[in-house]
Amino acid sequence: MAILERDAITARLAAGVVEYRLDGEGQQVVVVFHGGHMRAGLPLGEEVFTTSGYRVLIPSRPGYGRTPLATGITPAAFADVTADLCHTLGIEQVAAVVGISAGGRTALTMAARHPHLVERVILQSAVAFLPWPDxxxxxxxxxxxxxxxxxxxxxxxxxxxxxxxxxxxxxxxxxxxxxxxxxxxxxxxxxxxxxxxxxxxxMRSGAGFVNDMLAVPDCADQVTQPALVIATRTDRSVPFTHAESLAATIPRAELVESRADGHMIWFAPDYPAIAQRIKDFLATI
Structure with a gap:
């Protein structure tokens, strides 16, 4: 069955409107920040969490879907918005914040700014704080x-x-x-x-992708949580040097190399092994 868009809703917070989707069952929640051209209703890479008993909270980042840029134009501002969304939804702890591609900087910033909320960080083909894109x-x-x-x-x-x-x-x-x-x-x-x-x-880009290309402050060395950095050397969109930079800078980071043929690591033959590594990482105390 081909990918189908799923229903997302909006919340009006102090900073503005944010579109989000909350799926799955269980007490623990994983927050997923999708990459460029994606929004809350598009599922990608979530099954590893939902099949393990986690709920996934997926907000549309600023400029995507029904989240306007004004809600939080910078990763720091939107990290605070997402923390407020968690509070509004009664989520007191986040088992992991997941940053995919261009969503990596927001995930890292949320972990750095809200260490008491976020327990772990998972980065998948994620943009670091190196110059990007080419x-x-x-x-x-x-x-x-x-x-x-x-x-x-x-x-x-x-x-x-x-x-x-x-x-x-x-x-x-x-x-x-x-x-x-x-x-x-x-x-x-x-x-x-x-x-x-x-x-x-x-996919759609809204005003989000152009905003994603702006430089943002580097906070990788302020991420104190355990971090799993997953990337492949054949990624043209986000070069492997980004993963190496994050693994070298985040104090408690582990680099896992995917054998995927490119950016979309979820469609590689070794993804089941990557998924198991994610599950093991989430299970660590």
Whole structure:
């Protein structure tokens, strides 16, 4: 079954409106900050938590979905907003804060600013505090993903995915892996290709992606919680140097190298082993 968008709701907090989704059962909660072009309703990489008995709280970061930029334009501001959301929902402890791709900086900032709320940090293909993205992506991103152009950009993606899905998938995967795209495509099962096509079809950038490209203060050395840093050397979108930088700077970090062919580590043959490592990490006292 292809990825389907899930229902998300909004809360009005002191700082403004935030869109979020709270799924799963159990007492413990994991907060997930998705990366670029994602919002609360799009599921990615959550099963490792929900099948282990955790609830997942997924807020749409500023500029994505129905969370306006004004709610918390910086990672520090939105980290405080998310802590307020947890308080509003009666969540007194977060078992882990998860930062995926461009959501990594927000996860790290929340851990640094709210150490009594956050117990652990999990980073997946996460952007660190090194310069990011590269110049080509920065210039292209401002051109095709700015607030006035992104709707047309994603409409074109949806059209391409409908009339020539394989060509569309190859086009998008080219920017996510350092390997030849034919190699990446050949390694994906038909099921995984269908999942990725569905995911890319649902993506939007809003005002979020251009905001993600702004530099933010480095707080990695202020993260005192245990941290699991997961990345692959074949990631073109977020180079492996980001993971190495985080592992070297966060005092209690462990680096786990994925063998994925690119940025989307959840679609790699070794992901079951990565998922088990995440479960073991969550179970540690």
């Amino acid at each position: 110049r080509r992506t920065r210039l292209g991103g401002r051109l095709v993903f700015n607030a006035s152009a992104e709707a047309a950009t994603w409409a074109a993606v949806r059209l391409l995915m409908r009339i020539a899905p394989q060509a569309g998938l190859r086009l998008l995967l080219r920017d996510l892996s350092t390997l030849p795209v034919r190699h990446v495509m050949a390694a994906l099962s038909e099921h995984d290709q269908a999942e990725l096509i569905a995911l890319f079809t649902l």
